[in-house]
Amino acid sequence: MERLTAHWAILGKTPESLDDYSVIRCSSGAISNAEFGMWLKAFTSGTMEPKALPRVATSYFAADGEPWLGLSLQREPDSQDGFHRPYAMTYYVCVRWADVVAGPSTVSYRALYEALAEEDFSGDAPFGLSLAAYDERHLADQVNGTARRAAALLLTGRPVCVVRAGHLPPDRRLDFLDAVAALLPYGFRHTLAVSTWTNSASRHRIRLSFAEVPPTHGAWELPWEADDRPASFPPQALLYEKELERYQGDDLCDLVGWLGTLVEPRDFDDVSHRAAASRLLRGRASDRGTAYGGQSVVRPPKPSVEQLLHQCRESIAHAEEQRLGALTAQLAERARDRVTDQDRKTYRVFIRANPIRPPERLSGSAVVRDFFEILLRLLYAAPMHAADVEEMLVDLGGQRRLEHGLSPALLAAMSKLLPASAPSGRLLIAYLQGPEHLHKVLAVMSEDELCHVAVRSRNRKVLEIVITEADRRALPTDPRGMEAVRYALARHRYLIEAISSICAAEESVVRYQDVLWVGHRRYLTSADIKEILADLDSPPRTFLLAIMTLGAPGTAPALLHTMAGGTMRELSMTGTPVADTVKAGLDRMLARDGGGDGRMARYRRRAGLGRLAPASTLGKALAGASIVLVAAAGALALWLWP
Amino acid sequence: MADTDSAPGDPERGREPDIAMWGASGSGKTAFLAALSIALNKSRDAGWRLIGENAVSRTELAKLRNTLLQARTFPAPTEALTHYSWMIIGPAETRRRWWWPWTARAARAPKIKLDFLDLRGDLYAESESNIDKKALVDSLVKSRGLIYMFDPDREARVGDAFKHLDAALHEVAGRMLVGDEYEDGKLPHHIAVCITKYDDPRVLRIAMEGGFTERDPTDELRIPHVPPDRVRDFFRLLCQEAHDHNTEMILDLIEAFFHKDRIKYFVTSSVGLFIDEDLGRFDPDDYLNVIDNAGGGLTIRGAIRPMNVMEPVLWLGQMLRPGAIGSGRWNG
Numbered sequence: 022m023e024r025l026t027a028h029w030a031i032l033g034k035t036p037e038s039l040d041d042y043s044v045i046r047c048s049s050g051a052i053s054n055a056e057f058g059m060w061l062k063a064f065t066s067g068t069m070e071p072k073a074l075p076r077v078a079t080s081y082f083a084a085d086g087e088p089w090l091g092l093s094l095q096r097e098p099d100s101q102d103g104f105h106r107p108y109a110m111t112y113y114v115c116v117r118w119a120d121v122v123a124g125p126s127t128v129s130y131r132a133l134y135e136a137l138a139e140e141d142f143s144g145d146a147p148f149g150l151s152l153a154a155y156d157e158r159h160l161a162d163q164v165n166g167t168a169r170r171a172a173a174l175l176l177t178g179r180p181v182c183v184v185r186a187g188h189l190p191p192d193r194r195l196d197f198l199d200a201v202a203a204l205l206p207y208g209f210r211h212t213l214a215v216s217t218w219t220n221s222a223s224r225h226r227i228r229l230s231f232a233e234v235p236p237t238h239g240a241w242e243l244p245w246e247a248d249d250r251p252a253s254f255p256p257q258a259l260l261y262e263k264e265l266e267r268y269q270g271d272d273l274c275d276l277v278g279w280l281g282t283l284v285e286p287r288d289f290d291d292v293s294h295r296a297a298a299s300r301l302l303r304g305r306a307s308d309r310g311t312a313y314g315g316q317s318v319v320r321p322p323k324p325s326v327e328q329l330l331h332q333c334r335e336s337i338a339h340a341e342e343q344r345l346g347a348l349t350a351q352l353a354e355r356a357r358d359r360v361t362d363q364d365r366k367t368y369r370v371f372i373r374a375n376p377i378r379p380p381e382r383l384s385g386s387a388v389v390r391d392f393f394e395i396l397l398r399l400l401y402a403a404p405m406h407a408a409d410v411e412e413m414l415v416d417l418g419g420q421r422r423l424e425h426g427l428s429p430a431l432l433a434a435m436s437k438l439l440p441a442s443a444p445s446g447r448l449l450i451a452y453l454q455g456p457e458h459l460h461k462v463l464a465v466m467s468e469d470e471l472c473h474v475a476v477r478s479r480n481r482k483v484l485e486i487v488i489t490e491a492d493r494r495a496l497p498t499d500p501r502g503m504e505a506v507r508y509a510l511a512r513h514r515y516l517i518e519a520i521s522s523i524c525a526a527e528e529s530v531v532r533y534q535d536v537l538w539v540g541h542r543r544y545l546t547s548a549d550i551k552e553i554l555a556d557l558d559s560p561p562r563t564f565l566l567a568i569m570t571l572g573a574p575g576t577a578p579a580l581l582h583t584m585a586g587g588t589m590r591e592l593s594m595t596g597t598p599v600a601d602t603v604k605a606g607l608d609r610m611l612a613r614d615g616g617g618d619g620r621m622a623r624y625r626r627r628a629g630l631g632r633l634a635p636a637s638t639l640g641k642a643l644a645g646a647s648i649v650l651v652a653a654a655g656a657l658a659l660w661l662w663p
Numbered sequence: 664m665a666d667t668d669s670a671p672g673d674p675e676r677g678r679e680p681d682i683a684m685w686g687a688s689g690s691g692k693t694a695f696l697a698a699l700s701i702a703l704n705k706s707r708d709a710g711w712r713l714i715g716e717n718a719v720s721r722t723e724l725a726k727l728r729n730t731l732l733q734a735r736t737f738p739a740p741t742e743a744l745t746h747y748s749w750m751i752i753g754p755a756e757t758r759r760r761w762w763w764p765w766t767a768r769a770a771r772a773p774k775i776k777l778d779f780l781d782l783r784g785d786l787y788a789e790s791e792s793n794i795d796k797k798a799l800v801d802s803l804v805k806s807r808g809l810i811y812m813f814d815p816d817r818e819a820r821v822g823d824a825f826k827h828l829d830a831a832l833h834e835v836a837g838r839m840l841v842g843d844e845y846e847d848g849k850l851p852h853h854i855a856v857c858i859t860k861y862d863d864p865r866v867l868r869i870a871m872e873g874g875f876t877e878r879d880p881t882d883e884l885r886i887p888h889v890p891p892d893r894v895r896d897f898f899r900l901l902c903q904e905a906h907d908h909n910t911e912m913i914l915d916l917i918e919a920f921f922h923k924d925r926i927k928y929f930v931t932s933s934v935g936l937f938i939d940e941d942l943g944r945f946d947p948d949d950y951l952n953v954i955d956n957a958g959g960g961l962t963i964r965g966a967i968r969p970m971n972v973m974e975p976v977l978w979l980g981q982m983l984r985p986g987a988i989g990s991g992r993w994n995g
Contacts, residue, residue: 039689039820041688067742067745068741069739104737106739106960106961222745223744234719
């Protein structure tokens with residue numbers, strides 16, 4: 022007996038309601054009322070027909086990137102809406118895919134349906150469903166030629182619609198749908214929507230269903246228990262069907278059991294997944310032929326990685342070190358096999374959904390550390406990279422991420438697996454381990470290495486650690502330290518690449534301010550500005566704004582000239598007549614009252630302007646300041662113009 | 664076993680409805696469709712027939728007819744976007760050869776293709792991220808004719824027609840009018856505005872008390888009807904009587920978005936008024952054709968006489984036929 026947490030909803034109406042169908046009650050928690058409504062309506066089988074009720078259907082969806090499997094039961098109407106029309110109520114449960122595949126046994130549609138039927142759909146708490154174990158024998162007993170053909174046709178990627186089965190009761194239909202799914206690797210249930218009835222005039226997303234007539238477009242019409250196989254039968258489906266036909270009796274039961282262990286999520290829309298299913302079945306047939314000389318003996322299926330992880334999680338929770346050691350050995354064996362990226366993704370989804378938190382008394386356990394080491398090998402491709410640490414924090418840290426310390430055993434395993442070539446990852450792990458560890462790691466890093474790590478990692482936390490460390494080292498009382506920091510910052514372009522890729526505009530300005538302040542410890546002089554901008558091609562606008570926030574009095578001309586010079590260099594205009602004109606313009610803009618009078622007068626004469634009335638000294642000062650500001654703004658606009 | 668199409672994937676590939684239904688939940692969209700074939704059968708202009716173009720549509724047509732004629736009740740609330748591919752075939756006209764005018768020969772029967780999209784009423788109110796809603800708006804953009812169902816009964820009780828129409832119109836207009844294709848800024852569709860449930864006592868009473876009804880001297884049953892030139896004013900009055908003040912703006916909204924000469928107003932009833940067979944004519948004291956049954960549902964009491972059900976469809980069909988006046992699909 023498997024026990025799963027299920028969220029639930031009821032889609033329907035209230036008596037006398039004038040509204041359309043909506044979710045009238047649902048469990049609280051992981052899935053909102055609106056999400057339930059959206060997914061239930063997205064997987065409708067068509068307008069209710071009393072003769073098709075009760076109707077059972079499955080669906081799937083993802084919430085926050087986490088896959089879910091759902092099953093609905095639409096019951097016969099017993100009330101009317103405000104327009105006196107009978108309406109049907111749909112009772113729906115959904116479970117996390119990771120939970121479905123994590124248990125010792127997988128779950129059949131029938132088991133889910135029977136568990137749903139037991140519930141009273143009251144209150145607002147999720148259900149704890151007690152599900153019958155995956156019954157290979159029962160499923161194998163339901164298999165007939167139509168089921169084999171339906172399974173084979175599903176592997177063409179197109180929906181299958183079973184017709185001429187109006188005499189079958191809903192229970193029998195559900196068993197058939199379950200049997201078809203059982204003839205495919207279990208992971209296909211991840212994207213398999215089935216229904217005991219569909220209306221072919223409706224747009225629906227059901228992949229396998231019964232209907233009165235088949236849809237006009239796109240689906241395979243499969244008459245119930247018809248032997249004829251037309252010439253248009255696709256070859257890949259023919260192969261799969263013939264392969265299935267080789268299994269009868271106990272062999273078929275074993276096959277269903279084996280397919281039930283293939284829980285890696287598979288997508289019917291992915292041609293490679295469909296092809297892989299055919300290969301798997303052929304591969305199994307060939308294994309049986311070689312290993313057992315054609316005898317119909319089947320090796321007991323290995324537990325899936327998810328099942329092992331589930332058991333490991335249990336043993337950690339109960340502090341069963343010995344059992345964990347044995348399970349870890351099995352996991353290690355699986356980690357040595359080929360693990361695809363898709364597998365890793367699945368395992369990570371599982372781990373996110375089922376966080377592993379060792380109890381305090383196992384904090385120093387070597388067995389737990391070994392387990393985490395194997396887990397990390399399964400979850401992330403070797404060699405590990407610094408970026409994987411961020412992923413680890415999401416996958417293994419759960420909602421709490423950096424705010425709370427991760428298990429020391431996990432951190433130790435991370436630390437062990439990260440190569441020395443991933444200093445940012447090491448910095449992050451050291452930070453998670455605590456100030457002492459961080460200090461130790463930082464102590465052996467030069468200023469240049471620090472800046473290099475910040476630029477390479479482009480990680481917010483690493484950037485914060487580096488700036489804080491640079492600030493600690495660049496003390497005015499230690500000229501050598503300051504010089505080293507300033508040099509390292511300049512060499513690494515004041516961390517522009519890191520800051521601009523991590524921070525939004527406002528935050529960027531603040532970060533650049535921090536960097537410039539750490540490097541100079543004073544308002545920037547004209548010489549500083551020239552030095553900073555001399556080696557920077559096209560500095561970001563936020564960086565220029567940061568310079569302005571730290572510019573000392575009287576540095577505007579230097580800033581403008583440097584910016585203009587940089588622009589002309591960039592545009593290859595240096596030495597051209599235009600460059601001279603720009604320089605003359607800048608001189609004029611920045612001219613002071615005294616020195617500028619003659620030039621201003623010449624300008625006025627050229628422009629045909631008369632001499633303005635003499636202004637007071639204060640007025641002149643204000644006017645001069647305004648001109649400088651306007652000129653600076655104009656030049657800045659020119660500089661920033663794309 | 665057969666492959667029902669050569670191309671996998673989208674079940675409605677490349678096939679958008681010519682005519683889309685538009686109306687709130689319970690406004691009578693599906694009942695209207697169910698009554699269509701009965702209306703055509705009962706038409707005085709004998710010879711019009713409605714057929715399904717494929718097995719699915721034929722089955723659905725039969726189910727809808729049976730619901731009204733056999734079960735004598737109304738279709739269940741629509742739960743999913745439903746696509747009907749139907750065709751109306753008219754009586755064959757006769758033609759004479761110019762070079763031998765003394766004998767006539769039968770010409771080809773007129774055929775009007777009707778691709779209907781029926782939907783649950785609240786779909787218009789949903790976000791466009793909803794897959795069905797997206798499909799719906801896509802189909803509205805590509806369709807050429809609209810049947811807008813205005814249910815005075817619902818408006819008197821709920822009053823959400825404006826909200827739904829306004830939201831949907833703006834979405835369609837946002838998709839179609841942003842470019843330069845329609846220089847006059849109007850949607851290119853033809854729209855049949857249908858006031859539904861004329862058989863409802865509340866609606867008929869407003870029509871009669873407001874002086875909108877007339878008797879057709881050729882109608883033996885003496886059923887009061889609203890003459891075509893007064894339907895627009897009747898519609899405006901019903902909008903004013905609605906529960907929601909915004910409903911008043913519906914007529915202006917429609918005329919703001921569509922060409923006036925592409926809008927036509929109809930007063931409709933899917934089942935018509937009850938006529939006592941003994942009396943043989945309309946009785947203002949006994950005309951309810953829909954009554955409550957013991958189970959709390961509705962039962963159609965007497966003969967089904969759809970009113971103005973085929974007319975909007977034929978009008979749209981004629982407008983949309985290639986070569987018809989005003990049928991230029993995208994001539995704005």
